[in-house]
Amino acid sequence: MREFDYRRASDVPGALALLGTEPEARYLGGGTNLVDLMKSGVERPALLVDVRELPLERIEVADDGGLRIGATVTNSDLAAHPEVRRRYPALTQAVLAGASGQLRNMATVGGNLLQRTRCAYFADVSKACNRRVPGSGCPAVTGEHRNHAILGASTHCVAVHPSDMGVALAAFDAVVHYATADGPGAVPLAEFYLPVGDTPHRETALPPGALITGVTLPPAPVAAASRYRKVRERASYAFAIGSVAAALDVRDGVVHDVRLAFGAVASRPWRAQAAERALIGGPATAEAFGAAADAELAVAEPLPGNGYKVTLIRNLVVAVLTELAEESWQTEEATR
Structure with a gap:
């Protein structure tokens, strides 16, 4: 490990000023990804x-009935908060x-959003990786890619984002807020x-030196009836090989509102907008849920070793929405 200096900030302007003193500085939250x-x-x-x-x-x-979540809120506090559990239960379940x-x-909310891929090639400095060394290649395309992307990837990178x-x-239209030396800003999670x-190697839209200060969730009555389902390769804590966040509002058998997002299938949390459009105004049946999933997954481009994810996500969508x-x-x- 390279020797590094350490400074503790007590306010946002101070944190921005400290980061500005060193071109190779990084913010440290819980450190559960960065330190590794x-x-x-x-x-x-x-x-x-x-x-x-x-x-x-x-x-x-x-x-307006939404939530404001500070960037240094721990994941434990986020999951346990009564308003999160009541208004956005899928968020509690995901955490x-x-x-x-x-x-x-x-782990903190801000750090969770900024955690980097767990692709084995990225984590091994002896291997090529376009995220780590731009232009060096993506050996996962022809190598080990069982847990990699089926949506939104390219020949330059097929890694997935690890955040639950x-x-x-993403399902609930979160907005990320940040501070810079020039003032505050915000960007939709989408x-x-x-x-x-x-x-x-350019992973987020944050300006250089920006500090995430929080996340806002707009009011979403449909989110009160929501669920997060995660599939992993072992029963103990592990990163997902596929996950679905879903919320559903059904009235007299007809889908009035629906939210869907997928995890472990792309370089970012994947909002399933095609599936949502296919469901609104239609019957709340397993057949309709499957057809909506097929509409979303029609653009999937699985690699030889991860085609199972198409079936996995389809089955998750049908199961969770049916429940x-x-x-x-x-x-x-x-x-x-």
């Missing part, structure tokens, strides 16, 4: 600016599925992660 990458030599910062003590640790209900209690106690939390946030294209539809029907019956 430093140990392996993937990340080699000259300065760490600790932001854990910034006044960004609150979760608040906004005047709980993401890591052990020890890691959730350390991000999938739920635009926060850049397309892979031929520049996979939500049945629960909605039971609620309607109980209130009649």
Whole structure:
């Protein structure tokens, strides 16, 4: 590990100023991803600016009924917050599925959004990787890619984004807020992660030196009936090989509103907009759910070793939406 300096910031302007003193500085939150990458030599910062003590640790209900979530809120506090559990249960489920209690106690919301891919080629500095060394190649295309992307990839990178939390946030139109030396800014999560294209090393739309200060979730009544389902290769905590965040509003057997996002299938949390469009106004049946999933997955381009993900995601969509539809029907019956 490269020797590095360490500074602790007490406010946002101070954090921005500290980062500006060193071109190779990085912000440090919980460190659950960054420190591992430093140990392996993937990340080699000259300065760490600790932001854990910034006044960004609150979760608040906004005047419009949405939520404001500070960037230093821990994953444990996010999952346990009563308003998160009541208004966006899929978000709580996603966070709980993401890591052990020890890691959730350390990991922060801002850091979770910025965590980097767990692709083995990226993590091994002896291997080529366009994310780590632009122009060096993507050996996963012809090598080991069982857990890699089937949507939105390119010949330059087929790695997937590892966040569970991000999938739920994508389903509910989250907005990422940040601060820079020139002032604050915001970007919808749908635009926060850049397309892979031929520049996979450019991962987010954050300006240079920007510090994530929080996330807002707009009001979404449909989110109260939501679920996150994750499939992994072992029962203990592991990264997903496929996941779905879903919310469904069914009235008299017809889909009034629906939200769908997929995880572990692309370089970013994948909002399934084609599937949503196919479902709105139609019947809430397993057949319709499957057809909607097929509409979304029609653009999938699996590699020889990960074609199973197409079937996996389709089955997850049908299973989760069917469960939500049945629960909605039971609620309607109980209130009649």
